Amino acid sequence: MGLLSLSIWTPIVFGVLLLAFGRDNCARGVRWVALIGSLLGLAVTIPLITGFDTSSAQMQFVEKVLWIERFNIHYHLGLDGLSFWFVPLTAFITVIVVLASWESITERVNQYMGAFLVLSGLMIGVFAALDGLLFYVFFEATLIPMYLIIGIWGGPNKIYAAFKFFLYTLMGSLLTLVAIIYLYNVSGGSFDIQAWHKLPLGSLPQTLVFFAFFAAFAVKVPMFPVHTWLPDVHVEAPTGGSAVLAAIMLKLGAYGFLRFSLPIAPDASREWAWLMIALSLIAVVYVGMVALVQKDMKKLVAYSSVAHMGFVTLGFFIFNDLGVSGGIVQMIAHGFVSGAMFLCIGVLYDRVHSRDIAAYGGVVNTMPKFAAFALLFAMANCGLPATAGFVGEWMVILGAVKFNFWVGLLAATALIFGAAYTLWMYKRVYLGPVGNDHVKELQDINCREFLILAILAVAVLYMGLYPKPFTDVMDPSVAQLLQHVAQSKLP
Template sequence: MSEMPLLSLAIWVPILAGLVVLTSGAERNASLARKFALIGAGIGFLVTIPLYTGFDVSTPTMQFVELMPWIPRFNINYHLGVDGISVLFIILNSFITFIVVVAGWKVINFRVAQYNAGFLIMSGFLNGIFASLDGMLFYVFFEASLIPLYLIIGVWGGPNRVYAAFKFFLFTLLGSLLFLIALIYLYFVSGNSFSILEWHQLPMALDAQKWVFLAFMVAFAVKVPMWPVHTWLPDAHVEAPTGGSIVLAAIALKLGAYGFLRFSLPIAPDASHEFSGLLIGLSLIAVVYIGLVALVQQDMKKLVAYSSIAHMGFVTLGFFMFSPLALEGAIVQMVSHGFVAGAMFFCIGVMYDRVHSRQIADYGGVVNTMPKFAAFFMLFAMANAGLPATSGFVGEFMVILASVKFNFWVAFTAASTMILGAAYTLWMYKRVVFGDVGNHHVAELSDISAREFFVLALLAVGALGMGVYPYPFTEVLHSSVNELLRHVAVSKIL
């Protein structure tokens, strides 16, 4: 174990960098603000790399643990640690933050310092969520992460940004209040402890587990989001600036799924089995129904937003089949979605910056004027449709393979995403990119700049690398996933 507080560095380096950007006078100098933000995001990513290189894949125990008292009166501690599940998301989050800072380099021209500081501070809060082993510390970071994203949508978003920001905030706040009630209940029944690891060993009657599970389920289902509490997401994506959409899709949607892994399954295992049918049913509705909804969208951002809901349905489906293959596939799908959905929203942002429209009908023949962009967009469209050798295929294939063993009809229904995903993604790509030049706006387009090429190339490396050679990702997961499923299989009924 490293003696350096790597997790604290992963949390506080981006937060302090954001504060430096805000307080150094950089708000009066956009160039300086961008440079400070890039340095902060770069260092924030670099300090997470030793978490992977120094990680022991042979053990499911928490690693890089940090523990010190925070509020001793209520036994609240600054307790950090990562296992094979959470370490991947910290690295992914720090990587995406770097991408977002580069992506907004020339696009954001007002309140540049505040914009970049918001992403840096949010990055630290998100890393805090993934690293927290104290329930109240988790909740503080969980709630704090809402504020920067709320401001990013509300200040730098589109014409209906205030409505979208309020809808996003109100949906997530309602779920968070139920989450807080469950945390307080667990605090008292555990003998005044907020330790998440102690809660994992807490024996509870089935009825108590059910109420705790339902409180968790509402909070996390809104975050995923699952059907029918998904309606805030398309509005938030459509109105958010490109950077906000990238972080929302790549990281923020993972918080709910991660909550199921860290809280719902290990704390209420018997209730998880009791409600697994409900969760599988809701997941299949998301895969099929939301996929059909995506087919009729005319706005590219809204189409990819609904696509995200369908892909996250695969994640929750994999969780509740209680199979190592399904659970690993679901987590791989979460990481892959970070690369692919983030890239899709960036591609749409590239076109919007030039044409100022997201309507599919306003394009056509983009390949004639932007051939390099069209090649990248094709790669990410194929990954979004689940093409083999891309990251989008790996997770979905693992979940479908596990669902065949679980139930043929569940597998059959889930596999429909391969058809629906290809249909709505390729339909959009065909109308936007192929054919004759649609109008004078498309005829005047210029191909991607060096900065945009750099961002797309980094995301392409992630999508292709994970698709061709997923072993570095799955290897980290094995021990932690097997331990979680072993724990869930043991009854905790009094």
């Protein structure tokens, strides 16, 4: 068993143990076991970080074992610069979510923690899978724990939100399964994703494959106009569920474009790039304007996520190194910033039990330490220089201007809208006189909450001030991908 297998199965084993043996009458022990499991899962990724060769575009830490001989299905794992950072990011966010849910979850604690640990391993499996069917199994399996997290521990309309989440994502993925089976037959009975990259597909097959993958990945990102499930799910999901959904699960769709759509159907990707760019710009501009009128904090940040992920897909389909690298950097940065934003909303919700902006006002007077952290994350969400939120957006805007000035100009409006809706929310919630008796009685964050927010603050500032370690890893793989896409594969 290699390092990647350990990264996948360590949290899953701990999660299954919690589901099997955990009980509510020993909730404290369950929480500690969950924390140990998540920390071990994170520790296993450290040798991946120290051992990764940043000068190579080849797959590293490869594991390949025959799984189902009859259909030539392999347990095939590996990482390159496109997928590498999402493995430690997933393990890191899992630790944060376990800590954040320490006191807020009091019922079925073992099932809640177990579901998150299993989900963590499955998501790492998606980023590491190099076998098409293995990827699909991991990709679909992530729906189950998230469906349960929303449906059991969510808000008043949790059942509706859970069904909407499950049906949207499952329906899109069925076409992807058809595409995977088609590629299996065309390649002579191989599920090897890297072998699929070399298939000389015709124009029509490439277009059909491209849109089959688009059906799943666009819903998962989510792109306009299939984004409507996300605000409902975020509003109803518990804080930990919202943090993981925004920080990691949305990235599964964007990663799918990099691993499948662009390299397998490069001509179709170039042909339909105008559509992807148009949908991305609509997400950036229109959804940013929709965020301005939201009264619910979670819904506002949910629409903000759609706008920020629009930057990611825009970067991928302008086909230059700044755009693609910027899109990947934006994915990582959004993982830190959006996770932090939802955890801040959770801190307030645990105390006041309301997500309405109107229910607050003057929080800085009673929670000064917390308000300082919230301001940092709000600024990062706006794309303030020296924060993680700035780096990816700036790279994508530069790449977009290089591609087409007007596309770059429209993309840059996101910085204006982002500042408008984020700072307006901050002003109404945190600044001014104390809004009501609930705010007057608020207690500032405790040591556990301070630790969580401080760790995220360090991550946001470190990535904003020194993004080189992140970009160095991805540069060779991005260059190889762009070279591959630029070379026509039409027979």
